[in-house]
Amino acid sequence: MDQPETIPLSRPTFGEEELDALREVLDSGWVAGQGPRGRLLEEAFAELCGVPAVAVANCTAALHLALLGFDIGPGDEVLVADYTYPATGHSVLYTGATPRFVDVRPDTWTIDVDAAAAAIGPRTVGIVAVDTLGQCADLGPLGELAARHGIFLVEDAACSVGATYRGQPSGSLADVACFSLHARKGITSGEGGMLVSPDPERVERARRLSCFGVESAHARQAADGLPVPVFEALGYNYKLSDIQAAVALVQLGRLPDLLAARRRVAAAYLERLADVPGVRLPVVGEERDHTWQTFALTLDPGVSRGAVATELRSVGVQVNIGTFASHRQPVYGPQEPLPVSAGLFERHLAVPMHANLTETDVDRVVDAVRTALARSV
């Protein structure tokens, strides 16, 4: 019997518009970073989030620049949501500061605000909250906590372009927020990132630091005379190319449709997997809209995740873990145990979630999960 086509965990949505945009940017003569397409993308993100934006190479670079903007370094401690891709913790290490991981809520998997409050000590300079798998953290209480202690709040919004919290767009409620345009995110340019902040000076400083600490070549082109840049601060080459910006601009235009498609898939999974034994379904927290970057099932402790994964793969359904328990990664050295995050790391199983899934795909995933769980419980 023919093996059915594999349903990928994730797949970007591209079409003629992206191809047209690529042709245009290649013909335009400007394909490096911080060019006209980058500017247009920044304006479009600023409109989406209601705060100024700068385009950068990826979300990790955005997080690094965000933290550099608070002048942190060795001796400083930053509270970091534990259940996340390790880019979050790495960005703190890049500055020389120390990440102190904080456990997450068992329902939304976002940083536990009470645990964060309890972890604040004399060396704490800020908090990096993560919009876990596309759902905003408790940005209201976190902002209040940060303000009360005079520390910063950075939102790792890698997975949450288009999410909302209390009706406000993700990216608008922290001192700085960082988005990812990586291939597995809701909109993508292959790789890419965006830093946004209500403080325009913070954004401009990040812009310079993303371009070796100087004004971009494109901006200098427009100046009178022949201005020669002076390298005062240690900057980085974290620019997003205009080729990527051109693709990202088209993708941003597609955002409402792509989000709606993911939300339809999520609604179908939530309805049709509700009665499957051995599995808990994701919960959307109060007053927020999810982007469903990932749809993760939480398997009961008695269920073998490896066996379920093998069975699903054998029928052409790709799966993966949810994300990582940072405190369990050796790069960060010995850490206190964080049981909620550790449990999610061990028991999450991500199933296909993207905007190209058809009803037939969803039927196949639902049937395959039901069958695999029936055998494993």
Ligand SMILES: Cc1ncc(COP(=O)(O)O)c(C=O)c1O
């Ligand atoms: C929560 C989180 N933060 C940061 C990153 C890093 O994003 P990028 O690949 O754009 O650097 C990711 C990527 O998966 C992520 O999920």
